[in-house]
């Protein structure tokens with residue numbers, strides 16, 4: 344029987360944007376799976392501190408693993424480089440798993456209203472920074488011949504959602520980059536996939552379903568009749584991380600919404 348290594352326990356996951364809804368869900372799930380974590384926040388220090396308290400209080404099984412918190416500004420190349428130096432110092436090696444979750448999603452619907460500055464910011468935070476995160480991860484993953492890279496994309500990349508073309512372009516770019524990387528990195532033991540959530544509640548993007556009323560994301564347009572949850576996103580992320588035969592795929596998690 345061919346040996347297959349899908350073990351997560353004891354490996355290190357970097358999760359960007361763990362101060363937010365989907366990122367904190369991923370942190371809880373991968374922590375429960377026995378991983379060490381490096382988690383980031385940008386402005387919401389209180390949220391990440393509360394998450395750390397919660398995670399540490401649930402840590403009964405594996406006292407040797409590590410949990411580190413890092414400030415990260417994805418608009419700054421030096422902030423991204425510092426993140427990897429900090430991870431190296433704390434964990435003695437780079438991430439085995441990258442969950443590139445943090446994203447910029449200011450809602451501006453009409454192209455006429457999207458300034459060049461807003462377009463550039465969406466591309467910088469959501470796409471350019473993700474490329475730089477990947478670049479920092481590759482040396483260690485290649486050396487280990489094992490890696491999992493997951494991009495949190497969006498239904499917007501497929502023409503849906505509630506936001507404008509700046510956001511859609513940035514997320515579609517992620518999906519294109521994912522497919523290229525998956526084809527290039529498979530032989531190095533590294534899988535690359537993306538998850539395209541839509542209408543996930545309990546997040547900074549959608550704190551209240553009322554804000555969706557009258558938009559394409561209105562709950563009455565969602566076939567399953569409700570918003571998704573951060574935990575459901577985390578379930579898909581964990582499945583990807585535990586399934587090394589899956590690569591180059593974009594998984595739409597939208598309750599049936601197109």
Ligand SMILES: NC(=O)c1ccc[n+]([C@@H]2O[C@H](COP(=O)([O-])OP(=O)(O)OC[C@H]3O[C@@H](n4cnc5c(N)ncnc54)[C@H](OP(=O)(O)O)[C@@H]3O)[C@@H](O)[C@H]2O)c1
Pocket residue numbers: 359360361362363364365366383384385386387388415416417418444445446447448468495496497498539540541542543544545546547548549
């Ligand atoms: N919620 C949905 O229905 C939905 C749908 C499609 C795609 N998504 C995607 O899911 C991902 C997570 O979003 P969410 O829904 O969980 O919203 P959220 O709760 O607002 O989380 C966004 C996260 O991104 C971080 N972030 C934002 N700008 C950043 C920057 N410049 N540098 C570093 N970190 C930054 C935030 O940090 P701070 O809070 O600390 O500032 C926060 O942790 C995003 O990529 C989003 O585009 C969400």
